[in-house]
Amino acid sequence: MLSASHDIDYSIVICTYNPDVRILQRCLQAVQQLDTSNLQTEVILVDNNSNTPVNNLPCVVACRQQLPAFTCLLVKEQGVRFARMAAIEQAAGKFIVYIDYDNEPEKDYLQQLKQLNTLYPGVAAWGPGNVQVDFIDGVNEAIAAYARVAFQERHEQEVLFSSEKQWQPCYPFGTGLCTYAFLLREYIRMARAGKFTLDGRTGEKLSSGEDTQMILLCISMGYAAGVSPDLHITHMIPASRANDAYLRRLAYGTSVCYATCLLQVFPEQEDRLLQQVMGPYRFLKNALKQFIKVQYSKEPHRLFELARFIGLNTGLYHALNKPVPLPVNKIARYLKLE
Missing domain, CATH: 3.90.550.10 (Spore Coat Polysaccharide Biosynthesis Protein SpsA; Chain A)
Structure with missing residues (x-):
C-alpha cells in the first residue's frame, strides 16, 4: 500500500x-x-x-x-x-x-x-x-x-x-x-x-x-x-x-437512525430535537391510528408510511434516552420492522 x-x-x-x-x-x-x-x-x-x-x-x-x-x-x-x-x-x-x-x-x-x-x-x-x-x-x-x-x-x-x-x-x-x-x-x-x-x-x-x-x-x-x-x-x-416486507423494514431502518446520527455529530441540536419529540400518549395514539388504517387499506404505501413514522419517532426517543411506549414496540415487532 x-x-x-x-x-x-x-x-x-x-x-x-x-x-x-x-x-x-x-x-x-x-x-x-x-x-x-x-x-x-x-x-x-x-x-x-x-x-x-x-x-x-x-x-x-x-x-x-x-x-x-x-x-x-x-x-x-x-x-x-x-x-x-x-x-x-x-x-x-x-x-x-x-x-x-x-x-x-x-x-x-x-x-x-x-x-x-x-x-x-x-x-x-x-x-x-x-x-x-x-x-x-x-x-x-x-x-x-x-x-x-x-x-x-x-x-x-x-x-x-x-x-x-x-x-x-x-x-x-x-x-x-x-x-x-x-x-x-x-x-x-x-x-x-x-x-x-x-x-x-x-x-x-x-x-x-x-x-x-x-x-x-x-x-x-x-x-x-x-x-x-x-x-x-x-x-x-x-x-x-x-417486496413489501423488505421495504417496510427499510423505511424503519433508514429513519430510526437519523436523530442519533444528527445528535452525535451536532450535540447542540438537542434542544431542537426536544422540541420535535412527541409525548408518549400522542406517539402511541398516532401509531395506533395509522396501524388501524393499514389493516383496512389495500394501499401498500400506508404500511411503509407507518414504518417510517414509527422509525422517526422511535429514533428521537432513542437519541434523547427516552423509553419508547411499550405498545409501540409491540406494533414494531408485529410488523417485523427490525
Whole structure:
C-alpha cells in the first residue's frame, strides 16, 4: 500500500456480505470498465464475513486478474461500518469512492468526479444525481413507484450542494459516495473513541447510520455535500428486496437512525430535537391510528408510511434516552420492522 502522499487518486471500496453473484458480477464488470485515463486508482473489495468466501468467487478471481491494484479484505466483525472502516484504513487514495456491490457506475464516473473535485474543493462529499433503479427480477406494480424512491432513484437537472447542519434533500446517500479520505479517517478516530456508535447495516438490520454520519461529519468540519447529474449509477435490486416486507423494514431502518446520527455529530441540536419529540400518549395514539388504517387499506404505501413514522419517532426517543411506549414496540415487532 502506498503512503499518504496520494500517489493514488481514487480508492474504490466495494463492501459485500453474502452477495447475489449476478449483481456482484455486474458491479465488478462496471468497475473494470471505468475510464481511469490520467488517474491512479485501486479497488478494495471487502468481504464482511460472507458464508461463502467472496475471494473465491469466479467473478472476483477474474476481476483480480484484470485489475492489478485489487485487494480483497476479510472483515469478520459484522456490520457495514466495520467493513468500511477496515477499507478506509487500507486505502491509499486522496478520495474514497463507495461503490456498493449492487451499484453499476457509468464508465465516466471517476472522470466526472475528478472534474467536480477540481471545480468544488469545498464540497467534501459527492454522490450521483442520476440513479436508475433496475429491478432485475421485476417488481409488483403496486409498490414500484414507492420502491424506486426507497432505493434512491433520482434524476437531478443541476449540481446541488449545501452545508446545512441537518439533512438536506441534496445530500448524497451511500450509493456511489465519494469523500476526502482524511475526513473518513477522522470518522474512524471518532468512532473508535465511542463518539459515533451506529453500526450501519448488520446482517438483516437495515439501518444506514454510518453513511449519514460520514456526510454530516463533513458538514461539521466546514465542508459541503451534494450531488451532480453527471454522476450516473444503476442500483440493482433483486426480488429478495423488491417486496413489501423488505421495504417496510427499510423505511424503519433508514429513519430510526437519523436523530442519533444528527445528535452525535451536532450535540447542540438537542434542544431542537426536544422540541420535535412527541409525548408518549400522542406517539402511541398516532401509531395506533395509522396501524388501524393499514389493516383496512389495500394501499401498500400506508404500511411503509407507518414504518417510517414509527422509525422517526422511535429514533428521537432513542437519541434523547427516552423509553419508547411499550405498545409501540409491540406494533414494531408485529410488523417485523427490525
